[in-house]
Amino acid sequence: xSDARGKAGVSRIDAKFAALRAEGxxxxxxxxxxxxxxxxxxxxxxKGLPGAGADMIEFGMPxxxxxxxxxxxxxxxxxxxxxxMTLTGVLEMVRAFRxxxxxxxxxxxxxxxxxxxxxxxxFIEDALASGVDGxxxxxxxxxxxxxxxxxxxxxxxxxxxxxTPTTDDVRLPAVLxxxxxxxxxxxxxxxxxxxxxxxxxxTKAVERLKRHTDLPVCVGFGITxxxxxxxxxxxxxxxxxxxxxxxTIKASLDHEGRATEATVSDTLGFVRGLADGVRGARRPAxxx
Amino acid sequence: MAATAQPNxxxxxxxxxxxxxxxxGRYVAETLMPLILSVEKAYEExxxxxxxxxxxxxxxxxxIGRPSPLYFAERLTEHFGGxxxxxxxxxxNHTGAHKINNVMGxxxxxxxxxxxxxxxxTGAGQHGVATATACALFGMECEVFxxxxxxxxxxxxxxxxxxxxxxxxxxTSGSGTLKDAMNEALRYWVxxxxxxxxxxxxxxxxxxxxxMVRDFQSIIGIEVKQQMMAAEGRLPDTLxxxxxGGSNAMGLFHPFLDDTDVEIxxxxxxxxxxxxxxxxxxxxxxxxxxxxxxxxxxLQDDDGQITxxxxxxxxxxxxxxxxxxxxxxxxGRVKYVAANDEDALRAFALxxxxxxxxxxLEPSHALAxxxxxxxxxxxxxxxxxxxxxxxxxxxxxVMPKLEKMGLL
Ligand SMILES: Cc1ncc(COP(=O)(O)O)c(C=O)c1O
Numbered sequence: 001x002s003d004a005r006g007k008a009g010v011s012r013i014d015a016k017f018a019a020l021r022a023e024g025x026x027x028x029x030x031x032x033x034x035x036x037x038x039x040x041x042x043x044x045x046x047k048g049l050p051g052a053g054a055d056m057i058e059f060g061m062p063x064x065x066x067x068x069x070x071x072x073x074x075x076x077x078x079x080x081x082x083x084x085m086t087l088t089g090v091l092e093m094v095r096a097f098r099x100x101x102x103x104x105x106x107x108x109x110x111x112x113x114x115x116x117x118x119x120x121x122x123f124i125e126d127a128l129a130s131g132v133d134g135x136x137x138x139x140x141x142x143x144x145x146x147x148x149x150x151x152x153x154x155x156x157x158x159x160x161x162x163x164t165p166t167t168d169d170v171r172l173p174a175v176l177x178x179x180x181x182x183x184x185x186x187x188x189x190x191x192x193x194x195x196x197x198x199x200x201x202x203t204k205a206v207e208r209l210k211r212h213t214d215l216p217v218c219v220g221f222g223i224t225x226x227x228x229x230x231x232x233x234x235x236x237x238x239x240x241x242x243x244x245x246x247x248t249i250k251a252s253l254d255h256e257g258r259a260t261e262a263t264v265s266d267t268l269g270f271v272r273g274l275a276d277g278v279r280g281a282r283r284p285a286x287x288x
Numbered sequence: 289m290a291a292t293a294q295p296n297x298x299x300x301x302x303x304x305x306x307x308x309x310x311x312x313g314r315y316v317a318e319t320l321m322p323l324i325l326s327v328e329k330a331y332e333e334x335x336x337x338x339x340x341x342x343x344x345x346x347x348x349x350x351x352i353g354r355p356s357p358l359y360f361a362e363r364l365t366e367h368f369g370g371x372x373x374x375x376x377x378x379x380x381n382h383t384g385a386h387k388i389n390n391v392m393g394x395x396x397x398x399x400x401x402x403x404x405x406x407x408x409x410t411g412a413g414q415h416g417v418a419t420a421t422a423c424a425l426f427g428m429e430c431e432v433f434x435x436x437x438x439x440x441x442x443x444x445x446x447x448x449x450x451x452x453x454x455x456x457x458x459x460t461s462g463s464g465t466l467k468d469a470m471n472e473a474l475r476y477w478v479x480x481x482x483x484x485x486x487x488x489x490x491x492x493x494x495x496x497x498x499x500m501v502r503d504f505q506s507i508i509g510i511e512v513k514q515q516m517m518a519a520e521g522r523l524p525d526t527l528x529x530x531x532x533g534g535s536n537a538m539g540l541f542h543p544f545l546d547d548t549d550v551e552i553x554x555x556x557x558x559x560x561x562x563x564x565x566x567x568x569x570x571x572x573x574x575x576x577x578x579x580x581x582x583x584x585x586x587l588q589d590d591d592g593q594i595t596x597x598x599x600x601x602x603x604x605x606x607x608x609x610x611x612x613x614x615x616x617x618x619x620g621r622v623k624y625v626a627a628n629d630e631d632a633l634r635a636f637a638l639x640x641x642x643x644x645x646x647x648x649l650e651p652s653h654a655l656a657x658x659x660x661x662x663x664x665x666x667x668x669x670x671x672x673x674x675x676x677x678x679x680x681x682x683x684x685x686v687m688p689k690l691e692k693m694g695l696l
Contacts, residue, residue: 064594067317068319116578189319
């Protein structure tokens with residue numbers, strides 16, 4: 001889309017959701033850990049994601065101690081680290097991706113320590129220069145906004161917050177206050193990949209969030225099939241799938257954990273299935 | 289405790305957001321935030337409630353067996369030939385370590401909050417045993433996360449927990465030690481946040497845990513002050529304690545922080561040596577970072593990935609340290625040193641033979657450091673070391689090593 005060219009940071013996220021609204025459908029966000037199972041293969045998957053139908057990418061910054069992740073994403077993070085991935089490597093991959101794609105929002109997702117270690121100001125600068133549009137940092141709640149959220153927002157980098165079933169109406173305004181790009185609703189009580197998304201409860205939760213914010217609301221944690229993705233894309237502005245994707249990567253590896261011929265094609269094929277589901281799920285036209 | 293601290297006191301922290309200088313804070317996933325805020329609120333109320341304090345005092349006296357003795361270690365004093373050495377004998381507590389001081393406080397708080405399901409992480413198993421004990425006493429459900437390697441090297445404690453009715457979850461991720469147990473306990477808690485109370489076993493984790501655990505452990509230092517005045521009519525010159533997360537040390541140190549004539553030394557686990565890369569000395573070999581809900585010194589690589597700790601002692605085998613210790617280190621109030629595996633084993637044997645006390649491997653690190661300086665101190669000086677746990681749990685791991693070192 002040529003009108004998104006030149007946009008970067010949070011404005012690229014905004015442009016994408018505006019375009020999808022015009023199309024009358026929700027977004028498909030795909031999570032992969034950067035460099036899983038190795039740099040080359042990971043980059044090939046990354047570059048193929050938009051063509052396979054991903055509207056947005058949640059790009060995991062591998063960390064040794066991913067406290068909000070279940071076994072599948074823990075393992076994908078470990079595979080990437082074992083193959084030598086670093087935060088510098090993550091940004092390098094984003095830069096390589098951006099050279100061929102100006103439209104797909106790229107959200108880095110992970111934990112604070114590698115960023116803190118890299119240096120917050122240097123990280124924000126390098127992330128923007130590489131083509132990163134937003135950040136999801138799981139262990140930075142609003143109480144710690146001064147660390148990274150406020151400096152990032154000041155420079156035009158989106159900061160996407162997680163809202164959860166435990167985020168009540170009293171707390172919600174604080175959670176939404178410094179959020180930019182979209183709101184990520186965590187659909188289950190728990191870590192990634194440990195329960196199935198309860199679609200009926202999610203519908204109510206999204207309605208509740210919508211009463212408090214005009215930002216798009218995406219839903220993740222626990223979406224594994226094209227049908228579920230379609231169901232979520234109908235009631236929310238986007239569905240985010242991670243665990244099922246990294247499980248597909250894992251299933252394609254040889255017995256020593258190395259990529260095979262099938263790794264890229266299986267992964268992108270799985271994403272294509274999800275995308276078909278989401279694209280088939282037209283949403284009622286917005287009133288506003 | 290903190291409430292009675294003077295304006296310029298070193299005991300006034302943390303601030304309202306849980307910071308000790310730049311350390312501490314609340315770095316947790318949103319799912320846990322509402323819960324952590326409710327624990328904080330409940331703790332603030334409980335702390336100010338005389339009935340809650342009365343309950344704690346009751347269990348101290350009648351269940352844990354407090355006050356624990358302050359014992360003049362005469363034979364070791366003679367052996368070293370310098371300053372007088374006293375042991376604060378928290379190894380005599382019910383369940384065999386200081387961990388129960390904290391657990392009784394948090395279990396009573398959980399009860400007050402109407403929570404009857406408890407989660408805990410454990411390294412040496414002492415905190416797990418203490419938690420399983422309190423849960424048996426109060427009729428609560430108990431689940432303990434323990435690294436698979438620790439399950440092996442602290443087997444007697446695993447059996448004790450099972451006997452007490454707790455469910456022990458061996459954790460195989462990472463190196464299968466305390467850090468991984470804490471990750472897994474936090475993950476589990478995220479999925480049970482509405483029903484479960486997490487009893488953290490040391491002065492780490494998100495606010496209010498570091499301050500709350502410190503308050504519950506401060507009974508150690510409060511008693512030492514009174515007992516030392518009774519025994520010697522003055523305060524000690526030096527305090528020494530081992531550091532895993534730092535709870536027994538903080539419990540001893542905190543009441544003395546404003547007594548600036550008192551020298552305070554924390555002893556980290558030096559493993560195979562600080563230069564070997566195989567140790568658990570976060571202050572001596574790490575740098576500030578964020579893990580397990582707080583900013584503190586951590587063992588990590590150049591990319592901010594957490595590196596694995598090593599110590600012969602499961603209770604010290606942790607790549608972090610409580611945030612208040614990080615702050616006390618940076619302002620210079622407490623000196624932090626390290627003792628190696630082998631030195632700890634020698635101290636273990638020495639204490640056993642000279643005093644008839646089998647210490648846990650953790651305080652054996654403290655004793656190893658005491659041995660490096662106490663002989664050079666004048667005979668009229670006084671050193672207090674926290675003998676925070678007994679060594680029964682370590683027998684299986686220690687015997688073959690002592691045999692090999694020719695110490696049997
Ligand atoms: C006897 C004993 N001492 C010390 C520790 C280390 O913990 P902390 O530094 O919190 O006192 C443990 C932990 O398991 C222990 O069992």
